[in-house]
Amino acid sequence: MGEVKLSGKGLPVTKKILAKASGKEYVESGEFVEAKVGMVMVNDLTGPLALDAFEKLKEKKVWDKNRIVIVLDHQIPADSVHSAELHKRLRRFAAEYGIKNFYDVGRGGICHQVMVEKGHVKPGVVVVGADSHTCTYGALGAFATGIGSTDAAAVFSTGSLWFKVPEVMRINVEGNLKPYVFPKDLILHVVGLIGEDGAIYMGLEFTGSTIKKMGVEGRLTLCNMVVEAGAKTGIIEPDEKTIEYLKGRVKESFTPVYSDQDAKYEEELSLNVEDLEPQVACPHSVSNVKPVDEVGDVEIDQAFIGSCTNGRIEDLRVAAKILEGRKVKDGVRLIVIPASQEIYLQALKEGLFEVFVRAGAYIGPATCGPCLGGHFGLLADGEVCISSTNRNFVGRMGSPKSKVYLASPATVAASALTGKITNPKKFM
Amino acid sequence: MVLTVVEGRVLKYGDNINTDVIYPGKYLVFTQPEKMAEHAMEGLDPEFPRKIRDYGLVVAGKNFGCGSSREHAPQSLKYAGCKCVLAESFARIFFRNAINIGLPIIECKGIHSKTDEGDRLQIDMEKGIIKNLTKNEVLNFKPFPDFLLKIFRSGGLISYLNLKSKTT
Numbered sequence: 206m207g208e209v210k211l212s213g214k215g216l217p218v219t220k221k222i223l224a225k226a227s228g229k230e231y232v233e234s235g236e237f238v239e240a241k242v243g244m245v246m247v248n249d250l251t252g253p254l255a256l257d258a259f260e261k262l263k264e265k266k267v268w269d270k271n272r273i274v275i276v277l278d279h280q281i282p283a284d285s286v287h288s289a290e291l292h293k294r295l296r297r298f299a300a301e302y303g304i305k306n307f308y309d310v311g312r313g314g315i316c317h318q319v320m321v322e323k324g325h326v327k328p329g330v331v332v333v334g335a336d337s338h339t340c341t342y343g344a345l346g347a348f349a350t351g352i353g354s355t356d357a358a359a360v361f362s363t364g365s366l367w368f369k370v371p372e373v374m375r376i377n378v379e380g381n382l383k384p385y386v387f388p389k390d391l392i393l394h395v396v397g398l399i400g401e402d403g404a405i406y407m408g409l410e411f412t413g414s415t416i417k418k419m420g421v422e423g424r425l426t427l428c429n430m431v432v433e434a435g436a437k438t439g440i441i442e443p444d445e446k447t448i449e450y451l452k453g454r455v456k457e458s459f460t461p462v463y464s465d466q467d468a469k470y471e472e473e474l475s476l477n478v479e480d481l482e483p484q485v486a487c488p489h490s491v492s493n494v495k496p497v498d499e500v501g502d503v504e505i506d507q508a509f510i511g512s513c514t515n516g517r518i519e520d521l522r523v524a525a526k527i528l529e530g531r532k533v534k535d536g537v538r539l540i541v542i543p544a545s546q547e548i549y550l551q552a553l554k555e556g557l558f559e560v561f562v563r564a565g566a567y568i569g570p571a572t573c574g575p576c577l578g579g580h581f582g583l584l585a586d587g588e589v590c591i592s593s594t595n596r597n598f599v600g601r602m603g604s605p606k607s608k609v610y611l612a613s614p615a616t617v618a619a620s621a622l623t624g625k626i627t628n629p630k631k632f633m
Numbered sequence: 634m635v636l637t638v639v640e641g642r643v644l645k646y647g648d649n650i651n652t653d654v655i656y657p658g659k660y661l662v663f664t665q666p667e668k669m670a671e672h673a674m675e676g677l678d679p680e681f682p683r684k685i686r687d688y689g690l691v692v693a694g695k696n697f698g699c700g701s702s703r704e705h706a707p708q709s710l711k712y713a714g715c716k717c718v719l720a721e722s723f724a725r726i727f728f729r730n731a732i733n734i735g736l737p738i739i740e741c742k743g744i745h746s747k748t749d750e751g752d753r754l755q756i757d758m759e760k761g762i763i764k765n766l767t768k769n770e771v772l773n774f775k776p777f778p779d780f781l782l783k784i785f786r787s788g789g790l791i792s793y794l795n796l797k798s799k800t801t
């Protein structure tokens with residue numbers, strides 16, 4: 206497993222993977238390339254539109270049935286006859302084309318968690334998904350980016366796709382995070398700094414001692430949210446932690462790709478996080494970020510822990526630690542949803558569910574659930590929710606007159622206890 | 634083939650218009666064009682589907698279409714009768730999706746400050762010229778690179794692939 210020395214031409218890993226996938230030695234920012242795709246994913250909301258597009262193709266053949274992943278996650282179990290029809294259609298397509306990586310209700314969970322957990326993402330390749338948070342998998346050293354449904358249909362059929370080579374911004378992070386500060390706080394801070402459109406079309410690369418120390422779960426959270434700054438990808442070079450995580454998951458061999466030592470970046474951002482406090486993104490923009498103690502007196506109606514950003518086992522552990530032996534404030538509903546069946550089982554084994562239930566929380570099945578306001582756990586007019594998810598746009602979790610604050614699972618749990626947005630410090 | 638010269642009147646919106654307001658999450662279960670058209674821009678302007686039929690053009694600020702990858706967003710605009718979206722900048726997945734489904738889309742610096750709601754514009758996609766017929770002004774933009782123009786001229790990615798498979 207050696208380093209791929211493709212260029213020595215000052216290429217950052219983001220561009221190096223794109224170059225490799227397009228059969229080139231070198232690529233330039235702004236150039237259009239046709240790159241080979243290692244894996245493509247669609248879910249129950251974007252998949253049906255991909256099938257609509259696929260059916261318009263003259264040749265309705267799939268390029269490689271083992272490189273297509275279909276996950277039912279947004280509206281599961283079917284909450285209406287409409288969604289049941291969408292699920293039925295995808296199920297049929299999977300059967301007809303022999304797509305084995307089809308994750309039905311009860312078999313997978315949220316698409317992005319399923320992709321990494323089931324070994325569908327490996328370092329050094331291009332992975333695309335018809336969902337904007339596909340960028341999550343950059344945490345494992347892949348060039349991962351969200352695409353549309355028509356794009357996905359094209360990949361189903363040809364195994365490749367057009368890309369514009371992005372400019373790359375390096376974000377170097379040094380220092381130790383305080384014990385009550387998490388990767389979620391770091392990425393909220395970053396989005397707050399660069400803004401909602403601060404990294405449009407760009408690739409972000411995270412480096413530095415803070416990232417080295419961070420576990421894979423935290424890195425997934427970090428890369429998950431790069432799209433909230435407009436970025437095309439976020440990536441972290443693979444290391445021992447990545448390799449350890451991939452063991453037993455990825456069955457095929459792979460070759461990690463690293464940045465050239467003299468890699469050139471269009472932009473650089475240096476951060477020291479020693480003094481970083483928990484962060485909160487206030488309504489109605491992910492870049493409207495403040496330290497939790499500066500948010501003021503905000504009473505909440507609902508608290509949500511889950512999603513592809515923060516529904517992993519470590520998130521649930523932290524929340525359970527805060528909630529253990531305590532009660533969710535009367536008048537507040539706390540909803541907890543593990544991001545996948547695997548995490549669900551692990552939380553069950555560790556006794557975390559007992560902690561949640563005793564605290565008065567509602568536990569949901571692995572699904573996107575309240576995160577996109579499409580399913581259950583929606584908000585009424587004037588209600589306020591603090592959420593471990595990644596978006597707080599107007600109407601994102603229900604009524605256009607509701608408000609969503611984004612924070613780490615620790616801040617969400619602490620706030621559920623007090624009924625107000627609260628620094629988790631005092632419970633840890 | 635798609636029209637490369639379009640004309641219409643402007644409906645104007647602001648910065649960072651995200652896909653959740655262009656096409657709210659609760660309607661994602663619909664895939665029928667007429668259903669999608671009914672809910673276009675509902676999170677921002679419930680009157681949009683009625684208005685856009687007369688107007689035809691959307692002008693917005695920066696980062697139009699940010700947020701989710703839902704192709705329902707550009708599709709709903711297209712099906713509602715939008716002939717072209719012009720903005721200071723676009724979120725990248727929205728941009729791809731628009732090209733791929735054949736919805737004309739133009740990135741033009743200054744478009745937001747230099748046009749008012751109701752202005753009549755005539756746009757030449759290939760030459761990169763916007764004529765503001767109301768104000769008697771001309772704005773230029775960088776036309777698509779050849780690669781995208783090819784996809785666009787075929788009417789979208791699927792037609793492009795179909796044409797390609799015929800010629801090879």
Ligand code: SF4
Nearest residue numbers: 315512513573576577
């Ligand atoms: S959990 Fe939320 S952000 Fe993640 S894939 Fe589901 S809806 Fe999208």
